[in-house]
Structure formats: structure tokens, C-alpha cells
Amino acid sequence: MPELPEVEVVRAGLAPAVVGAQITAVSVFDERALTRHAQGAADFAGRLEGAQVVAAVRRGKFLWLPVQGERDALIAHLGMSGQMLLRAPDAAPERHERVRLHIRHPRHGELAVVFADQRTFGSLAVDELLDTPDHAAGGFGSPLPRIPSQVAHIARDALDPAFDDGGFFAAVRRRASGIKRILLDQGLISGIGNIYADESLWAARIHPETEGRALSRPALARLLGEVRLVLEKALAEGGTSFDAQYVNVNGQAGYFAHSLNAYGRTGEECPRCAGPIRREAFMNRSSHYCPRCQRRRQGQRGSL
DNA sequence: GGAATAACCTGGATGC
């Protein structure tokens, strides 16, 4: 599923092809891909056609392309199965293709940017850019201190140089929720989904139901360090692909699935202690952890 | 404001 490393691979793949390009035409095949754009397909296309892309930026799992004038941006969230693919302008339609942008780049010529999405949880929109409250860059990929209004409530991610470690520790220690639920709260720390939450907690040897307020600052510092290591390693390996749901802009899969220690390894030996990895229901999804390495302690919630 | 949960959605896997 597209989490921070997967979205960053997409951003980095798109950037050379779209920055400096002019959007010449927009085709919307399925308006469900525009659930974030309330004004509809005609308005969406009208605001993009003729615009020139000036950057490709990412915060957490959100991606956006500011256009010339830096007042608006095309924003994209891949949801669970969204793909941004670079194709020849006359390429045959992709399976589950929802939107196609035709672009003209001064060096690369005519190209198509295809948004395909099987489960339709992803969406695109044209949104206004606001100043960032801290005057730091809105996200990775541009120094511009601006952020789309729909992304303004999303916290900085753990790889962002402007991420406030101390503020994060303090916010976690005020919460009674389990630490996994906190890691998935994009308003507190962005970019982490189910896979990297499980992997980071396994690496830090913390039980996923440990209450935030029960974790010491050193334990949280260790966890944040592991979050960063896991994200950086996944990024270096091109992200996690279990099937065709996540691919880069050229349709290629990532390799980090081979490096997972807990997620998706139910019943297999823990790489650290050889105990069996356990899977349990959590928030309408699953948690994977090692009950031997990630022991329950006092101050943990009841369900896992 | 924090916490918890349901709904949205498609297709592959599984069971009968």
C-alpha cells in the first residue's frame, strides 16, 4: 500500500518528467477519482489545462504539483491502490485508468501522466496553496513554504528536516491511545501506514498497544529513530510491493517486501528471537508483532 | 479535543 516510501518513489519518478511541463489536456474517465475536487470534472480540467508545473512535492502520503503562479496545485493521494504512471501520449488505456493528463515538456516532448486506481480510494484535486505556519518548506521536493489547504492538517513526516521531535514526544505522552494507533494518526506524524507501523514497533521492541503516555522520552526517541531507519531502508529498496497494487511511474515493483520482519509474516519465525509472529485484528485491519520480543507491560491497553 | 468506529471500494483468495 502506498505509504511514505512508495509515494516518494512516485514523486521522484514524476519530477523530471513533469517539472517545467505544460498541461495541454485533461481527460477524466471516472469522477470518483475527483472526490477531493468538489467542483467537478469540468472545473478540474479547466483549471489545469494550459498550466505549467513548477515542482513535485510530497508530505507524508500526499503529493502535489504546484503550477505557475504558485497559487494552486494539483494534489494527489494514492489511497490504497492508486498509481501515477508515465506513458507515451498515445498509449492504450491502463486497467482502472481514471484520469489522464497530457503534458508537453521542453526536453521530453509529449507525455501522458496516467492516474489509475483499482479500489478508488485515491483521488486528485486542484487546491489553493496556503503559507506554512512555520515558514518552512511545505514538503519534500521544493523549498516553497506553501501547502495545499487540504494537506494543511497533515503533520510533517519523520524524514522532514522541520519535523519537531520534542513536540511529537510531548503529544504522544499526553495520549492514552495505543502507540500503533498514534503512529497511524497523520495529524501527529505523517507517512506511516499499517506496514511501517508494524515494522517500526517490531524494530523498537514496543508492543503496539502500549499507551502513548506510558512511553518514556528515551523509548520514544528509540522508536522515532527506528521509524526513520525503516522508512529510509524501504525508500532505498524502492518501496514495498505485494502485488500490482504499488508500482513506480514505470510500472515496476519495489523490493522492500523481502526485508519485512513482522508485517505479513504471521506464524513465521521472528528474525530476532525465532518465536512465532502473531497477527491480531486492529482497527478493521491487522497488527503483526512478536509477542516474545514486544512484550506487554503495565499501561497497555486490553485488546491485543 | 480526544478516542473509537463505520463507511467508502475492488478484486483476489478461499470455502462450499
Add this chain to the structure above:
DNA sequence: TGCATCCAGGTTATTC
């Protein structure tokens, strides 16, 4: 072979 059910999970709205 065909049908029904389960499962995957990010975000948002709703409720408490």
C-alpha cells in the same frame, strides 16, 4: 464451475 464470503487498509465523517 459458480457463487458467497472474507480480506486488504487510508482517510474522513460521525458519535460518544
